[in-house]
Amino acid sequence: MARPRRLLLNALTALTVTMSATPLLAQKAAPEVPRSVGLPYAARNLPDRVVLTPGADPSRNMAVAYRTDLAQTATEAQIAIAVDGPTLEEKARTVTGSSRAKDSANGAALYHQVRFSDLTPDTVYAYRLKGSAGWSEWLQFRTAAAESKPFRFLYLGDIQNGILTYASRVIRQAFHANGGIELVVHAGDLAAQRDDLDHDDEWGEWNQAAGYNYAIVPQIPATGNHEYVDLTLPNGQESRKLGPYWPLQFALPDNGAAPVKATTYFVDYQGVRFIVLDGTSALDLGTMEAQTRWLDDTLATSKAKWNVVLFHQPVFTCARPNDMAEIKAAWKPVFEKRRVDLVLQGHDHCYSRLTSEAGRAASAAARATGAIQGPVYLVSVTGSKMYALNDRARTQPDKTAEATELYQIVDVAGDRLKFRTFTASGKLYDGFDLERGSDGHNRLTETTEPTIAVRTCTGRTGPDGGRCVSRGK
Numbered sequence: 001m002a003r004p005r006r007l008l009l010n011a012l013t014a015l016t017v018t019m020s021a022t023p024l025l026a027q028k029a030a031p032e033v034p035r036s037v038g039l040p041y042a043a044r045n046l047p048d049r050v051v052l053t054p055g056a057d058p059s060r061n062m063a064v065a066y067r068t069d070l071a072q073t074a075t076e077a078q079i080a081i082a083v084d085g086p087t088l089e090e091k092a093r094t095v096t097g098s099s100r101a102k103d104s105a106n107g108a109a110l111y112h113q114v115r116f117s118d119l120t121p122d123t124v125y126a127y128r129l130k131g132s133a134g135w136s137e138w139l140q141f142r143t144a145a146a147e148s149k150p151f152r153f154l155y156l157g158d159i160q161n162g163i164l165t166y167a168s169r170v171i172r173q174a175f176h177a178n179g180g181i182e183l184v185v186h187a188g189d190l191a192a193q194r195d196d197l198d199h200d201d202e203w204g205e206w207n208q209a210a211g212y213n214y215a216i217v218p219q220i221p222a223t224g225n226h227e228y229v230d231l232t233l234p235n236g237q238e239s240r241k242l243g244p245y246w247p248l249q250f251a252l253p254d255n256g257a258a259p260v261k262a263t264t265y266f267v268d269y270q271g272v273r274f275i276v277l278d279g280t281s282a283l284d285l286g287t288m289e290a291q292t293r294w295l296d297d298t299l300a301t302s303k304a305k306w307n308v309v310l311f312h313q314p315v316f317t318c319a320r321p322n323d324m325a326e327i328k329a330a331w332k333p334v335f336e337k338r339r340v341d342l343v344l345q346g347h348d349h350c351y352s353r354l355t356s357e358a359g360r361a362a363s364a365a366a367r368a369t370g371a372i373q374g375p376v377y378l379v380s381v382t383g384s385k386m387y388a389l390n391d392r393a394r395t396q397p398d399k400t401a402e403a404t405e406l407y408q409i410v411d412v413a414g415d416r417l418k419f420r421t422f423t424a425s426g427k428l429y430d431g432f433d434l435e436r437g438s439d440g441h442n443r444l445t446e447t448t449e450p451t452i453a454v455r456t457c458t459g460r461t462g463p464d465g466g467r468c469v470s471r472g473k
């Protein structure tokens, strides 16, 4: 029954709709791609898929992306400094933006983007978005302070698989158990975008998984290889291109490396510079050199106390036979030279916290003598796909996990950065503190809070006593 409506919508919007989905006839011939149960993701007469993103200076700039049905042609938001009574409309100003249409198996939709500028630092604002049936509810966020100020952020590895079924509880547990999360960073592969589920359904699930949290807490996403879709070049060669959802879902700062502006950027938030790189473009699309140069410049000009770099393919792998040689060769020396504090990654569908390439024992021995700490390399995973640990992962990282969904809470306060890793059900799994010394270097202390036992598979048995769900890579 959905098809005639969809044809009609397509006809109505033939001039404006970006037909990035496969044409209908071709779709008919293609193998059936599984759909989300109940088909809940058609665009409606009220905004959905609302994602707040920070401007490069989130004390003054924020942006929002959302989706409506085609009837809401105007992109219109209202924003006001939050008051405590139900009178937000009185002093709200209207901000307009731009929109782009997108067809999908859920029908056509308009994706809108609005940028809020000239905001006051460290101030609570409320905004609402226009749909053809009326306004959304008021959604509330706080701008960053203009200077260093303690804050908390959430770091998520690959959501990618079992997005609604499994990853949603991890994200919800993170928000439920940890008040005051002011930012969320995503280390890539937010959705799978292969043949396991219709892509529009995947993005519907991704939005449903965190719901209004994406609309009230700014999101800092990095691309993974799954944000790219396959492309056959005119000469028949296989290549990749950025999938259509990325630029629609995220209104990101336009301050990245010149050839990869859609997927590289930085954000300064209360004394932390977050730098986002695109490993897939670096590895497969020839932008490694440009990104490395930009990374070095962006770190050199950083006035932040802490520098955190976020990307997908890890420098040190916990699942694959070999480390990402090109990334390691290009970026690790820059991280060390410029004293990056945290390197947040995904891709390997296991957990790893690595503080020394020489291994866990060497790292602990060095720490015992007061050695300074270089970049700490993290890999984590949120969704349901799991890879088995490789052999090195048993001695090289300080801590690892297999077949475990996780989230990470990071508290930054002055000279101290507190990093805690929790399992899906909220148990403390790993933790360390970085302390900035008067010499400008970090020292790492392991948490003394009780953590649960190390989680790995034993033969075919998983850490929860059932089957091991991690597969060898």
Ligand SMILES: [Fe+2]
Residues within 6 Å of the ligand: 158, 160, 188, 189, 224, 226, 346, 347, 348, 349
């Ligand atoms: Fe992944």
